[in-house]
Amino acid sequence: MSQGPVLELRGIDKSFGPVQVLHDVAFSVYPGEVTALVGDNGAGKSTLVKCIGGIHPIDAGEYFFEGEKVQVNGPRDAAALGVEIVYQDLALCDNLDIVQNMFLGRERTSGLVLDEAMMEEMAAKTLAGLSVRTVKSLRQQVSSLSGGQRQTVAIAKAVLWNSKVVILDEPTAALGVAQTAQVLELVRRLADNGLAVVLISHNMNDVFAVSDRIAALYLGRMAAQVRTSDVTHSQVVELITSGRSGELGLRNGNGAAS
C-alpha cells in the first residue's frame, strides 16, 4: 500500500505523576492494514491506546488524522474522527441484547421513541458485511453468547459507525482455539474492507497470522515499527524483551528510535 497513514502520532509523551509511561513515541496506522502493537507488560500499550482513544490526554506530541493535525480531548472526539476501541471484556451489557449493545449510547430514534426496526436492520447489515453467521438471533441477550460471539459483537459495534480506525485490545486473550481463529479471520476482513486495524496482542502466532506491520514498544519507547514480512518471530521477541534486535530497535541507552 502506498497510501499515507490514516492516523499518525509523533513525539508522544505521557506521564502519570512522577512516572513517565510514554517517551517520544511515534506510531502510524495505515488503511487496509492490520498493525500489531506488541510489547511486554507495562511497556505502555494500553496507555498509548487510551491516548489515541482520548481517554488519557497526551502531555506532549502531535496527533495527525488523515494528514491533519487534530486535538483529541475525550472519547467523543476520537469517536467523531472515526476511531473506535474494542475493549477486552468490558464493553458489553449482559442484560441487553445484541442490537441494544451495538447501539449502546448512540441509539437511533425516530422522534422521541427508539427506532428498533432501523437499528436491527443496520446491525444485521453490519454483521452480514463481516460475514458473521455464528449468532442465531440479533435479539439474543449477550449473556447467552460465547466468548468468541461476544468479541464478534464488540467488533461489529465498533465497525457500525463507519469508523476508519478500529483498535482491538487483546481480542483473543480469553478465547479458545476455534474462536480465536474466528476472531482473527474477522480482524483480517476488517482490514480487507479498507479499515485501519490496530491489534494489541501478546500472542506471536496471532500477530504473524494477521498483521501487515508490527510496532514494538519497549519500556515506553517505540523500539521499532516494521513490516511483518521483513522480520522473524525471534526478532520480534527480541524487540519486545530487550528493545533491540540486530540493526533494528533502540540504540543503547539514549532512547532514540531507529
Added chain:
Amino acid sequence: MTTTSVQAGPGEQAPESRRRLGDLIGAVGAQNLILVLAIVLVVVVFGVINPGYLAWANIRVIADAVTIAGLLAVVQTVVIICGALDISVGSATGVASVVSAMAFTATQNALASMGLAIVVGLVLGLVNGVIIVYGRVNPVIATLATLAAYRGFAQLLSNGAAMGFVLGDDLWIFISRGSLLGLPTLMWILAAVALAIHLLLKYTDIGRNIYAIGGNDTAARLAGININKYLIAVYALAGVVSAIAGIILTARTGFGHPTSGSSGLELKAITAAALGGCALAGGKGGVGGTLLAMVLLGALENGLTLNNISTFWQNVAQGALLVIAVVIQQRRSGERAVGLPT
C-alpha cells in the same frame, strides 16, 4: 436415585410441548405469571373466607391504599434498574405532604401549593443524587441518612403535628374523592405516572441507557453515556414522584402530616419492586411486574386487615416477603453462596 431415573422417562418424551410452554412463559414473563397466580390465589382465599372482600367498595379501598405506595414502587423500579436504591422516598413523601398543606393554608391556591411541593420533592431528590454521585456515598447509606434527615425536616416544618385542612378546595376534593370515567382520580394519577415511566423505560434511548447503566456501568461509560447525569436525574425523578405521592396523601387525609401515612412506604416500594422482578444488582425489572406485585401486596394487606390479623404480623409478613423475593432473585441469577452477596 431410583426415583429420579423413573421420573426421567416421561420427561424425555415431551420436550416439544415443554418448549412451547416455555415460549409462552417467556412471552408473558415467568415472574409476572407467578404474580398473577399469586394474586388469584389471594383473592380466592380471602373471597371464600369473607365475601365482603370482593365487594366493589372493598376493591376501591384496596385501590386507594395501593396508589401512594404504587407511585413510589414504580419510581423505585427505575432507581433499582440503575443498580441503586432510594430508601428516602417515604420521608420525601412526608415532606411534600406537609409542604403542600402549609402552602395551601398560606395561599389558598391549590395549584401553587402542589407546584411548590413538587419543586421541594425535586430538590430533595437532587440532594440525594448529588450526595451519592459527588459525595461518593453508597446509595443505601446516603438515602438511609436522608430518610432520617427528611423525616426530621418534615417534623421541624410542621412541629410534628398535622398541618392545615385542604378539603375545602375543589381541586383537592377532586384528587381525594373525584372520579373520571368511573375510575377514581387516584387511579388515573397512578396509571399516568406508571404509563409515562413504562414508555420512558421501554421505548426511549433514556430508558435503554438506564438499563445499560444497571447492567454494566463500565460499558455504559465507555459508550459515552454520562452516568452522573443519569443517576442525578433518576433521583430527581424519585423526588418528584415522591412529592406527587405526598400531595395525594394530603388530599386523602385532608391534612399534611410529616410521618403518619408516609413512614414505612419505602419498605413497601422496595418489596413491590423486588417481588415484581427487579434485580437489586440492577439492569432488570419493569413497571408491569412492579404494579402486579403492588396489587398482590395491597390485596394481601387488605385481606389480613379484614380478617383482624394484627398489623404487627403484617409487618412481619411484609419483611418476610421482601427477603423471600430477593432470595428467589439471587437463586435465579445463579449467585453462588460465597461471602457477601453482590
